[in-house]
Amino acid sequence: APPAGCSAQARPCFAVEGPGSDLVCFTVSGSGGAARDPGGSGSPEPRCFVPAPGRCYSLCVPAAPSVPAARLHRRLQQALRQGPFGSCRVLGLLRYSAPGAQAAPEKGFLIQDPQGSPETERALEELLRGQGELPLGVYEAGERGELWQCLWALRGAGGRELLRRARVVAAEEPPLHPAVAGLRHAAVFHSLEAARSVVEQCTSLIPEATAVLDLVDKCPKHSKKGDFPVIVIEGLDATGKTTVTQSVKDSLNALLLRSPPACVSPWRKTFDDEPTLIRRAFYALGNYIVASEIAKASTESPVVVDRYWHSTAAYAIATEISGKVQNLPPTHHEVYQWPEDLLKPDLVLLLTVSPEERIRRLQGRGLEKTEEETELEANSLFRQKVEESYKRMENPGCQEVDASPSREEVLMTVLHLIKKHCGSL
Numbered sequence: 431a432p433p434a435g436c437s438a439q440a441r442p443c444f445a446v447e448g449p450g451s452d453l454v455c456f457t458v459s460g461s462g463g464a465a466r467d468p469g470g471s472g473s474p475e476p477r478c479f480v481p482a483p484g485r486c487y488s489l490c491v492p493a494a495p496s497v498p499a500a501r502l503h504r505r506l507q508q509a510l511r512q513g514p515f516g517s518c519r520v521l522g523l524l525r526y527s528a529p530g531a532q533a534a535p536e537k538g539f540l541i542q543d544p545q546g547s548p549e550t551e552r553a554l555e556e557l558l559r560g561q562g563e564l565p566l567g568v569y570e571a572g573e574r575g576e577l578w579q580c581l582w583a584l585r586g587a588g589g590r591e592l593l594r595r596a597r598v599v600a601a602e603e604p605p606l607h608p609a610v611a612g613l614r615h616a617a618v619f620h621s622l623e624a625a626r627s628v629v630e631q632c633t634s635l636i637p638e639a640t641a642v643l644d645l646v647d648k649c650p651k652h653s654k655k656g657d658f659p660v661i662v663i664e665g666l667d668a669t670g671k672t673t674v675t676q677s678v679k680d681s682l683n684a685l686l687l688r689s690p691p692a693c694v695s696p697w698r699k700t701f702d703d704e705p706t707l708i709r710r711a712f713y714a715l716g717n718y719i720v721a722s723e724i725a726k727a728s729t730e731s732p733v734v735v736d737r738y739w740h741s742t743a744a745y746a747i748a749t750e751i752s753g754k755v756q757n758l759p760p761t762h763h764e765v766y767q768w769p770e771d772l773l774k775p776d777l778v779l780l781l782t783v784s785p786e787e788r789i790r791r792l793q794g795r796g797l798e799k800t801e802e803e804t805e806l807e808a809n810s811l812f813r814q815k816v817e818e819s820y821k822r823m824e825n826p827g828c829q830e831v832d833a834s835p836s837r838e839e840v841l842m843t844v845l846h847l848i849k850k851h852c853g854s855l
């Protein structure tokens with residue numbers, strides 16, 4: 431059943447994504463006229479996101495996931511971090527049509543200005559006029575304390591026109607996080623063609639995109655694995671992948687490969703700075719390039735691979751789905767399935783260590799130690815989501831290895847598992 435306030439008339443629903451916290455969902459109801467209680471008896475209004483006495487605004491990037499929309503979202507995100515918005519709190523906002531709908535949500539922002547300064551509103555209008563005249567949502571309290579959303583179309587030369595004034599009504603959190611519907615379109619690519627077409631759209635904007643496509647197109651399609659075993663080692667940063675893959679390589683006389691492959695590493699930084707859609711398409715293509723390397727190498731020796739498709743998918747899912755682990759797509763969801771056109775390994779081992787041990791190893795490696803508590807908390811949720819996504823991967827799934835013991839013990843366990851699954855080497 432649709433949640434309260436989100437009726438079959440496909441009213442827009444909105445979900446506000448606080449860092450690490452629950453989603454706040456609301457919808458809008460009716461327009462103009464006197465205040466009434468559209469949600470029936472006493473549905474609580476999502477007032478919590480409007481700072482009193484401050485003001486609150488929203489904006490969304492329309493259109494399905496596409497390179498121009500993703501880049502527009504990124505430009506807005508960067509602009510909202512600066513200048514007149516410095517004192518505002520900017521939260522992620524998703525606009526979705528109905529719970530359970532297959533369409534990707536629109537992505538946007540909720541901007542809370544605790545001072546309620548007119549300067550913020552002027553600056554937002556100016557920003558949106560310069561970016562394709564996106565409408566601006568302005569939230570205001572009515573006489574009886576109810577909440578209204580005014581949607582303004584911004585016209586050239588300072589004009590604006592009221593498109594709609596509607597009551598804001600709380601909605602239940604949908605059964606699936608609204609970003610889940612967008613994963614297959616915007617972050618987790620299940621075919622070479624899907625990832626390729628995103629990078630192809632970038633060639634006029636990102637010169638490196640052409641070089642990546644050239645490499646991909648040189649690889650034989652649908653590469654087949656050779657007779658030697660192919661073992662992938664996965665895990666969060668600092669769980670010991672580099673250590674384990676090196677030792678396995680030495681012990682088995684294997685070839686060591688990694689994803690993304692060395693041939694695309696010069697462009698990695700460029701793509702890491704791009705929005706999710708483009709960044710994830712780049713890593714997806716990296717996997718197809720590695721696949722052709724695996725195919726070739728596995729005709730001659732065992733192959734051990736440091737990260738592969740499971741990393742690409744798990745990180746993409748965990749970054750796109752805000753908040754708690756329970757927000758992840760349910761087990762057996764299509765995003766956890768291996769792409770049909772990508773070479774499959776024989777065995778995938780997932781290294782896990784306790785959060786404490788992982789921090790010790792990161793510190794041992796000399797990385798930054800002090801982080802703000804909220805960041806740590808958000809970070810810990812993120813890690814949990816990556817790890818849980820890894821565990822939900824299927825066909826092939828990941829076999830978990832406790833990587834907390836000594837290097838020697840971990841290697842023994844790993845070699846034992848390889849022997850068990852891949853026979854004598």
Ligand SMILES: Nc1ncnc2c1ncn2[C@@H]1O[C@H](COP(=O)(O)OP(=O)(O)O)[C@@H](O)[C@H]1O
Nearest residue numbers: 667668669670671672673791795835836837840
């Ligand atoms: N089993 C282990 N016990 C203790 N320290 C380890 C173990 N395995 C790796 N380390 C250390 O932890 C750090 C992270 O390991 P590394 O192999 O670089 O992880 P990753 O490649 O997954 O980021 C390194 O300093 C490494 O020497």
Ligand SMILES: Nc1ccn([C@@H]2O[C@H](COP(=O)(O)OP(=O)(O)O)[C@@H](O)[C@H]2O)c(=O)n1
Nearest residue numbers: 666667668689690713737738739741742745
């Ligand atoms: N096959 C891969 C490998 C990395 N990645 C991305 O790269 C990041 C980790 O790469 P890394 O090289 O820092 O990891 P380590 O192996 O150094 O721990 C992850 O955040 C993923 O977003 C990916 O998407 N797909």
